[in-house]
Amino acid sequence: MRFTNSPPGRDSYHHGNLREALIAAALVMIAERGPAGFSFAEVARAAGVSPAAPYRHFRDRNALIAEVARLGFERFAADLEAGWNDGRPDPVTAIENCGRAYLSFARREPASYAAMFEPGFPLEDDAALLRASEAAFGVIRRAADAACAVHPGPGRPPAMMVALHLWAMAHGIASLFIGRPSAGRRRLPMSPEDLLEAGLLVYMQSLGLNGTQR
Amino acid sequence: MRFTNSPPGRDSYHHGNLREALIAAALVMIAERGPAGFSFAEVARAAGVSPAAPYRHFRDRNALIAEVARLGFERFAADLEAGWNDGRPDPVTAIENCGRAYLSFARREPASYAAMFEPGFPLEDDAALLRASEAAFGVIRRAADAACAVHPGPGRPPAMMVALHLWAMAHGIASLFIGRPSAGRRRLPMSPEDLLEAGLLVYMQSLGLNGTQR
């Protein structure tokens, strides 16, 4: 499998856009075998260059994974933002849509999701990556803010805590039931999407955030 | 670092309990660098034996990780069972205790937890491992059953769904906020334990599973 992308297609000594080709190859391999399932030399082979070439673009294998994660967080934040859609038509429905966007991302981009949450090495010293992940969580945080604002006077739950609960529930379901199988994986009586929607509804109902009876 | 354990301490040709020593060494290395962060030869070195010795006990590196995961699931199930404590003093409190036991395990045995949920390879063909993981989930499932039984007549939630929600919430919090840092990690305004307890309370309150007002 070559990833030399048509324009300048590698008819010459230089590749042309090796950096992007390496990222694309890494995405495929991570999707197939996880963040630990490929080597720096292997992506080089997939891109049709010598094993030493990638070192011109990334300090090492970890830096490549970190870049995959950073780009993933950017698209992730955009997806969540689109799902949230400024809280329309109403906060509860918007949060459900946001949850669906969350799982949809994990499903469409399992490689990015894995690089983001199971990189296999620290990956906390990368400032750009940190900023990207902050942006993604920011969407959830703002959604929780808006939803909590609906809550009547006293006893209003702390928005940060609500945001963390929403995130944990979504991540828990994505991590357990989407992507490459792990040990805990088991057959579900419903789709992960339905499972998450039900969980979010139950949670938010208790907070009095929706108009439903109870 | 040697793992030759004091009683026959390796004064002789044979190790004495190499199998356990290899598992112990693997646990240390997984805790430090993740399931992908060690080689078969390296655990052999740590145990003070030749690189070929481990093959007498495990088919390959993956089999070693799978065994670490299996033993982890056994202790995990026992911990959850102890937390649940047959639903005493009452189902809601018992589920909170179960949640605390969940996070406590992830904290005390980060290596086991990682091997169980992020092994880095399929690990679903191992029957013994599957059984062990079933047993662990069974505890959560029974807790959800018992809790749901308290619910008044119609509108009773499906226990399986509740079990999955509880598991997802606990796993989400453990995965995001306990263990070696990942990208999504951020500073919490509260301990993971308090975060989970609050989340479980909010969730169960909505189901009418506790006696609290609202």
Place this chain on the structure above:
DNA sequence: CGGTTGATGTAAACCGCTTTCACATGCGCT
């Protein structure tokens, strides 16, 4: 235009890991 410079890719050497083999050791059973 021609030369220089820096970015990009290569070739090959080096190193460690994996796996297998024949062989050594000694524990436990009779």
Place this chain on the structure above:
DNA sequence: AGCGCATGTGAAAGCGGTTTACATCAACCG
């Protein structure tokens, strides 16, 4: 005491990953 099987060794073959010194090329500049 002696036998047999489980367990550990040593060496070697083969791979694959990483690294260093060198090759190529594009862009810039006088």
